[in-house]
Amino acid sequence: MTVKPWLAGVAGALLCATAATAQDFKPAVVYDMGGKFDKSFNEGVWNGVKRFMDETGDDVMEFEVTNETQRSQALTRMAQRGGNPVLGVGFAQADAIDVVAGDYPDQMFAIIDVNWLDRPNLRQYSFKEHEGSYLVGVAAAMKSETGTVGFVGGMDIPLIRKFACGYKQGVMATKPDATVLENMTGTTPAAWNDPTKGAELARSQIDRGADIVYHAAGGTGLGVIRAVADEGKLAIGVDSDQYAVSPGAVLTSMLKRVDNAAYDTLMDAKNGNFTPGIKTLGLAEDGVDYVADENNADLLTEDIRAAMEEAKAKIVAGEITVHNYEDDQSCPL
Amino acid sequence: MTTPLPRWADLLVIPLLNLLLAFLVAGLVVALIGENPWRALTVMLQGAFVYPGSLGYTLYYATNFIFTGLAVAVAFQARLFNIGGEGQAAIGGLGVALVCLALDPYLPVVLVIPLAILAAAIFGAGWAFLPGLLQATRGSHVVITTIMFNFIAAGLLVALLTGALMRPGQSTPQTRNLDALLPKVHEILRAVGIDAAPSPLNVSIVIALLACVGVWLLVWRTPFGFRVRTLGESEPAARYAGVAVPRTVIVVMCISGALAGLMAINEVIGAQGKLVLNYTAGYGFTGIAVALMGRSHPVGIVLASLLFGALYQGGTELSFEFDTIDREMVLVIQGLIILFSGALAFMLERPLARLLTPRARLAHG
Numbered sequence: 001m002t003v004k005p006w007l008a009g010v011a012g013a014l015l016c017a018t019a020a021t022a023q024d025f026k027p028a029v030v031y032d033m034g035g036k037f038d039k040s041f042n043e044g045v046w047n048g049v050k051r052f053m054d055e056t057g058d059d060v061m062e063f064e065v066t067n068e069t070q071r072s073q074a075l076t077r078m079a080q081r082g083g084n085p086v087l088g089v090g091f092a093q094a095d096a097i098d099v100v101a102g103d104y105p106d107q108m109f110a111i112i113d114v115n116w117l118d119r120p121n122l123r124q125y126s127f128k129e130h131e132g133s134y135l136v137g138v139a140a141a142m143k144s145e146t147g148t149v150g151f152v153g154g155m156d157i158p159l160i161r162k163f164a165c166g167y168k169q170g171v172m173a174t175k176p177d178a179t180v181l182e183n184m185t186g187t188t189p190a191a192w193n194d195p196t197k198g199a200e201l202a203r204s205q206i207d208r209g210a211d212i213v214y215h216a217a218g219g220t221g222l223g224v225i226r227a228v229a230d231e232g233k234l235a236i237g238v239d240s241d242q243y244a245v246s247p248g249a250v251l252t253s254m255l256k257r258v259d260n261a262a263y264d265t266l267m268d269a270k271n272g273n274f275t276p277g278i279k280t281l282g283l284a285e286d287g288v289d290y291v292a293d294e295n296n297a298d299l300l301t302e303d304i305r306a307a308m309e310e311a312k313a314k315i316v317a318g319e320i321t322v323h324n325y326e327d328d329q330s331c332p333l
Numbered sequence: 334m335t336t337p338l339p340r341w342a343d344l345l346v347i348p349l350l351n352l353l354l355a356f357l358v359a360g361l362v363v364a365l366i367g368e369n370p371w372r373a374l375t376v377m378l379q380g381a382f383v384y385p386g387s388l389g390y391t392l393y394y395a396t397n398f399i400f401t402g403l404a405v406a407v408a409f410q411a412r413l414f415n416i417g418g419e420g421q422a423a424i425g426g427l428g429v430a431l432v433c434l435a436l437d438p439y440l441p442v443v444l445v446i447p448l449a450i451l452a453a454a455i456f457g458a459g460w461a462f463l464p465g466l467l468q469a470t471r472g473s474h475v476v477i478t479t480i481m482f483n484f485i486a487a488g489l490l491v492a493l494l495t496g497a498l499m500r501p502g503q504s505t506p507q508t509r510n511l512d513a514l515l516p517k518v519h520e521i522l523r524a525v526g527i528d529a530a531p532s533p534l535n536v537s538i539v540i541a542l543l544a545c546v547g548v549w550l551l552v553w554r555t556p557f558g559f560r561v562r563t564l565g566e567s568e569p570a571a572r573y574a575g576v577a578v579p580r581t582v583i584v585v586m587c588i589s590g591a592l593a594g595l596m597a598i599n600e601v602i603g604a605q606g607k608l609v610l611n612y613t614a615g616y617g618f619t620g621i622a623v624a625l626m627g628r629s630h631p632v633g634i635v636l637a638s639l640l641f642g643a644l645y646q647g648g649t650e651l652s653f654e655f656d657t658i659d660r661e662m663v664l665v666i667q668g669l670i671i672l673f674s675g676a677l678a679f680m681l682e683r684p685l686a687r688l689l690t691p692r693a694r695l696a697h698g
Contacts, residue, residue, distance in 0.1 A: 035660070064652070067614035067615075068604075068609055069533055069604050069605070070649060073649065076531075091503065091504045094503060094505065095507075095607075157495060187492060189611065
């Protein structure tokens with residue numbers, strides 16, 4: 001990716017490049033503030049990018065933003081340098097990519113966690129986190145001995161309430177008399193990275209009877225998992241397989257395959273199959289999933305797995321509809 | 334602080350030497366990670382001044398630093414250490430956004446903008462008023478209170494941006510797009526037929542420079558400024574001379590807060606066109622380094638702001654150009670430059686004085 005300074009000067013010439021052929025295939029990724037090693041969302045994207053680079057040997061231009069202004073600056077610079085496609089990571093880049101995609105109509109853009117934009121050269125990925133959360137809710141309800149389970153969210157935004165709502169639906173559908181305790185860590189972005197408070201919330205939920213705690217709280221969740229492990233209870237991880245955080249104390253993890261979204265974007269562009277539009281990835285599209293492997297085989301027993309598979313099949317078949325909090329900003333439970 | 338150096342050496346040679354030293358050490362770090370320091374320096378300088386639009390970005394960052402630097406400097410004239418620029422700017426932004434949200438559907442842009450600018454200053458001043466009042470009447474140190482007010486401001490903004498002010502239909506904590514925007518410099522240039530690359534630079538920079546003149550006039554050319562400087566030199570002396578210390582402290586803090594609040598216009602109705610979370614991005618804190626380096630004088634602050642603007646923009650280009658230089662590396666390089674030109678600003682004073690003194694004696698002889 002070593003780009004010589006003079007290249008910036010001739011960036012204009014590169015703008016003429018249209019179709020993503022082998023010669024001018026120059027993918028670019030703009031990570032958000034968390035940075036590409038945030039052990040969470042951005043890192044998931046990075047894993048997909050890395051998989052692509054390892055398999056194809058292609059280089060990918062990368063940038064991590066550090067302030068608001070850099071979002072559109074970075075996307076513009078990538079586009080000026082002939083970045084095609086340019087992948088934006090996270091909903092915070094939505095406004096910026098909307099403008100830049102309009103300024104560079106001959107180049108392809110993609111963004112993850114957005115589904116409300118309308119550009120003919122933009123692919124948008126969103127995930128049905130409520131479906132994956134429903135499944136781990138089923139597992140939590142079946143595994144719980146006390147009949148009380150917990151949820152710890154990060155920052156209180158609609159996206160996280162969507163996790164909570166799907167989870168509650170899964171729990172209640174399995175055990176209608178169960179109690180779901182729900183706490184959000186905070187209302188500032190700091191709530192994504194406050195393991196101490198996460199641990200406190202988890203402990204308080206355990207004090208109130210919870211024996212399974214699901215988190216959707218980024219770095220805060222690491223505190224949740226450790227506290228739950230210390231109390232001898234079980235945690236449910238999120239985004240990626242978090243078994244390793246506290247082996248033996250993680251029942252399963254709700255997977256959000258942002259790595260697949262990143263990988264597919266780059267691969268489709270390389271193969272000339274890039275299509276714009278909204279891609280909503282749920283259980284059916286392997287966009288969300290749960291972890292069931294040899295690590296958690298003892299915890300996630302056969303009957304739980306069977307129930308989760310059954311629920312999964314029903315959701316995929318449309319027999320169960322999991323309510324999406326973001327549809328009407330409310331949860332039926 | 335008295336310096337053993339002649340004025341020209343203190344104002345010119347020392348900062349330049351510090352900068353040189355900082356670049357030397359930063360260059361070593363770049364060499365350590367296996368890149369060519371000379372090329373990195375070239376990229377950084379070209380990225381700050383030469384690439385299309387880069388000068389605009391540099392000046393845009395500099396505008397933020399002029400405002401926050403002036404805010405720190407004004408308070409520092411009274412030996413008050415206002416480190417709440419971050420919160421005052423955030424609340425200033427809230428003022429700007431509220432005025433625009435409420436009025437821009439009804440009033441023409443030319444009326445909304447002055448009101449928004451006024452709101453930035455008033456809200457910023459209001460956020461500094463309470464720490465000033467507590468300092469003046471209760472002796473609660475402004476260093477403590479202003480930094481705590483930063484957290485309150487952040488919390489307040491989050492509550493509003495995830496609640497009442499949040500744009501519906503999306504997940505980012507931000508307001509709707511505002512209509513009353515300050516004209517961008519490249520738009521003005523294009524209107525008069527000069528082709529300019531787009532950048533967030535807008536007419537706030539003119540207001541920033543006017544603020545510099547205003548601060549200079551206020552501090553060095555008015556009785557009030559004299560009282561402020563007297564208070565800064567010695568509080569007992571000021572009291573003895575009949576300066577109303579509590580009132581002066583409060584007013585100085587309000588002026589300082591107003592200047593920090595004005596930073597919001599460069600962001601909210603300048604670069605972003607909406608109120609977003611964390612748009613202050615640490616500029617309030619960088620203002621402390623800017624004021625320190627600029628010796629709390631408007632001219633020095635403009636120069637230091639330019640340097641910091643160039644560092645921010647050049648640093649961005651560095652991580653565009655080099656695989657190995659990621660944003661953490663850029664932070665290290667920026668940190669080194671701040672360390673040498675801020676914290677270690679007086680390190681070279683004595684050696685340089687020793688070097689210069691014999692010549693000075695000769696001149697006298």
